[in-house]
Amino acid sequence: MREHQLIQSFFEKQNIKRPDVILGIGDDAAVVTVPEKQQLVVATDTLVAGVHFPENTSPEDIGYKALAVNLSDLAAMGATPAWASLAITLPNADETWLHAFCQGFFELAAQHNVQLIGGDTTQGPLTVTVSVQGFVPQGEALTRTRAKAGDEIYVTGYLGAAGLALRALSEGRAPSETQTTQLNRPVPRVAAGMALRNIASAAIDISDGLAADLGHIVQQSQVGACITLAALPVSAQLAAAVSPEERIELALHAGDDYELCFTAPLAKREALAKAFADLDCPYCCIGVIYNEAGLRGITPDGETSLIETRGYEHF
Amino acid sequence: MREHQLIQSFFEKQNIKRPDVILGIGDDAAVVTVPEKQQLVVATDTLVAGVHFPENTSPEDIGYKALAVNLSDLAAMGATPAWASLAITLPNADETWLHAFCQGFFELAAQHNVQLIGGDTTQGPLTVTVSVQGFVPQGEALTRTRAKAGDEIYVTGYLGAAGLALRALSEGRAPSETQTTQLNRPVPRVAAGMALRNIASAAIDISDGLAADLGHIVQQSQVGACITLAALPVSAQLAAAVSPEERIELALHAGDDYELCFTAPLAKREALAKAFADLDCPYCCIGVIYNEAGLRGITPDGETSLIETRGYEHF
Numbered sequence: 044m045r046e047h048q049l050i051q052s053f054f055e056k057q058n059i060k061r062p063d064v065i066l067g068i069g070d071d072a073a074v075v076t077v078p079e080k081q082q083l084v085v086a087t088d089t090l091v092a093g094v095h096f097p098e099n100t101s102p103e104d105i106g107y108k109a110l111a112v113n114l115s116d117l118a119a120m121g122a123t124p125a126w127a128s129l130a131i132t133l134p135n136a137d138e139t140w141l142h143a144f145c146q147g148f149f150e151l152a153a154q155h156n157v158q159l160i161g162g163d164t165t166q167g168p169l170t171v172t173v174s175v176q177g178f179v180p181q182g183e184a185l186t187r188t189r190a191k192a193g194d195e196i197y198v199t200g201y202l203g204a205a206g207l208a209l210r211a212l213s214e215g216r217a218p219s220e221t222q223t224t225q226l227n228r229p230v231p232r233v234a235a236g237m238a239l240r241n242i243a244s245a246a247i248d249i250s251d252g253l254a255a256d257l258g259h260i261v262q263q264s265q266v267g268a269c270i271t272l273a274a275l276p277v278s279a280q281l282a283a284a285v286s287p288e289e290r291i292e293l294a295l296h297a298g299d300d301y302e303l304c305f306t307a308p309l310a311k312r313e314a315l316a317k318a319f320a321d322l323d324c325p326y327c328c329i330g331v332i333y334n335e336a337g338l339r340g341i342t343p344d345g346e347t348s349l350i351e352t353r354g355y356e357h358f
Numbered sequence: 359m360r361e362h363q364l365i366q367s368f369f370e371k372q373n374i375k376r377p378d379v380i381l382g383i384g385d386d387a388a389v390v391t392v393p394e395k396q397q398l399v400v401a402t403d404t405l406v407a408g409v410h411f412p413e414n415t416s417p418e419d420i421g422y423k424a425l426a427v428n429l430s431d432l433a434a435m436g437a438t439p440a441w442a443s444l445a446i447t448l449p450n451a452d453e454t455w456l457h458a459f460c461q462g463f464f465e466l467a468a469q470h471n472v473q474l475i476g477g478d479t480t481q482g483p484l485t486v487t488v489s490v491q492g493f494v495p496q497g498e499a500l501t502r503t504r505a506k507a508g509d510e511i512y513v514t515g516y517l518g519a520a521g522l523a524l525r526a527l528s529e530g531r532a533p534s535e536t537q538t539t540q541l542n543r544p545v546p547r548v549a550a551g552m553a554l555r556n557i558a559s560a561a562i563d564i565s566d567g568l569a570a571d572l573g574h575i576v577q578q579s580q581v582g583a584c585i586t587l588a589a590l591p592v593s594a595q596l597a598a599a600v601s602p603e604e605r606i607e608l609a610l611h612a613g614d615d616y617e618l619c620f621t622a623p624l625a626k627r628e629a630l631a632k633a634f635a636d637l638d639c640p641y642c643c644i645g646v647i648y649n650e651a652g653l654r655g656i657t658p659d660g661e662t663s664l665i666e667t668r669g670y671e672h673f
Contacts, residue, residue, distance in 0.1 A: 071434035160400060
């Protein structure tokens with residue numbers, strides 16, 4: 044099957060047709076319109092086979108996850124997703140594989156009304172780069188740089204589940220079905236991110252682990268943070284499966300959860316509760332921002348210790 | 359060197375600071391503003407080592423070309439370039455290599471006032487995906503679908519030079535310095551593309567060879583084309599180096615030239631001459647659009663033959 048046919052047979056088959064897409068797939072570039080008074084938010088993330096997902100991950104899950112990690116970046120900015128471009132490098136043009144890949148990609152795209160507007164299909168080692176665009180009202184993007192002393196620190200959902208699956212895989216054991224889903228099908232917190240506009244003072248998505256990602260907020264905001272380690276939210280399943288020490292270790296340092304970590308002033312507590320009331324998204328307070336640099340954790344026995352903020356390193 | 363340091367040491371070192379970039383590299387996503395009454399144009403192209411450039415290509419040339427092929431797509435739309443995202447997958451974090459790569463990338467970016475606003479750095483087989491954004495005034499984007507019978511067909515610059523370099527490489531010979539430059543440092547015809555707004559009826563950049571790319575225009579516009587093979591522009595150097603038959607073959611089917619092929623109604627001849635008068639960009643008429651489907655060439659001895667429009671195929 045030729046590249047042109049591939050594009051027609053798979054990538055042009057999406058059902059979503061947004062009115063702001065003037066020209067989609069099939070020309071040298073796409074043409075779109077950004078609504079007035081909105082800023083454009085652009086994120087790009089690459090998944091490399093064997094690095095970002097195990098080689099035997101199903102193509103459906105790869106398609107889903109390639110888009111999910113990008114939507115998670117938009118969520119962390121408080122942006123409303125709109126369009127995606129897909130640059131896919133494939134060892135060969137396996138139609139069954141591509142069909143499943145597109146199914147995973149388009150399933151998630153449909154949930155967020157995201158239209159695929161272009162990309163590139165090339166031959167080589169399996170690598171998937173997705174670039175997404177979304178909107179925020181002028182000046183309302185959530186960044187990493189405006190956490191202030193006195194702000195409370197929150198996370199959405201539960202931490203460590205993807206890490207538990209990765210640990211099982213690295214030890215040659217099969218993760219449970221739930222764990223595999225949490226690793227391969229992270230739910231980008233898009234609605235939560237949008238709800239946090241004008242509430243959160245800073246936000247980031249947890250891709251490298253809470254410590255590393257909260258570390259980016261405190262460093263880029265030039266503040267410090269103190270978190271209560273026993274308060275880090277994990278699922279009942281995870282709590283039952285590991286020791287209390289492992290539970291904290293996973294919640295702090297395991298990546299790939301794609302929950303949001305955000306800070307908000309005390310004065311916004313009520314607004315926050317209201318904003319999340321209608322969302323199917325748990326959240327909880329895990330600590331506080333203060334002026335002393337660094338990330339500290341209060342251990343279950345009341346001691347305070349400095350937490351290493353180094354996350355996953357490619358090189 | 360850690361990923362974070364890599365980004366700070368290399369990718370954040372660009373001199374260009376556009377006022378429409380509200381938030382650049384260093385957060386979950388970039389935030390930018392699109393000018394009022396302008397549409398956003400988005401293109402994405404991937405270069406895979408050993409497929410899109412020979413493995414021994416200098417990092418400076420890879421950096422240049424990765425951006426150039428994308429700017430060429432914007433040129434084919436008549437768009438003014440603005441921002442770029444860079445997703446680079448590297449076998450290792452070689453600082454000398456990255457320094458040179460950025461030099462090539464930023465050199466071309468500076469020529470077009472393009473700011474790097476984000477991307478992703480990952481570990482794996484060398485692959486470079488660039489996504490670029492630019493603007494066109496509402497409704498003025500050049501597409502492939504509006505060529506009309508009676509329109510004249512033009513190309514910018516000279517064809518076949520990159521193909522001659524590729525042929526030398528595939529035969530184990532070293533191409534001349536000029537040929538290597540034409541292969542590794544194609545000049546994206548950005549100013550020409552912008553000048554063609556409201557003049558060209560259709561446009562495309564020649565990445566897969568004139569026959570394949572003009573083939574896209576005639577197919578997507580549901581017309582046909584007849585071109586005069588002896589009129590296909592090649593450099594004096596190329597004309598001297600090959601037989602008349604090879605000259606036509608290279609001009610028709612060699613890719614990687616990144617010139618523009620466009621169509622324009624007869625009534626626009628004067629406007630076209632005026633628009634190009636101040637540009638340092640040669641152009642010439644090579645044929646005409648008519649209603650009979652397919653691409654035909656008039657040979658130097660006056661015969662007409664159907665031209666194969668199949669271009670480079672990845673799979």
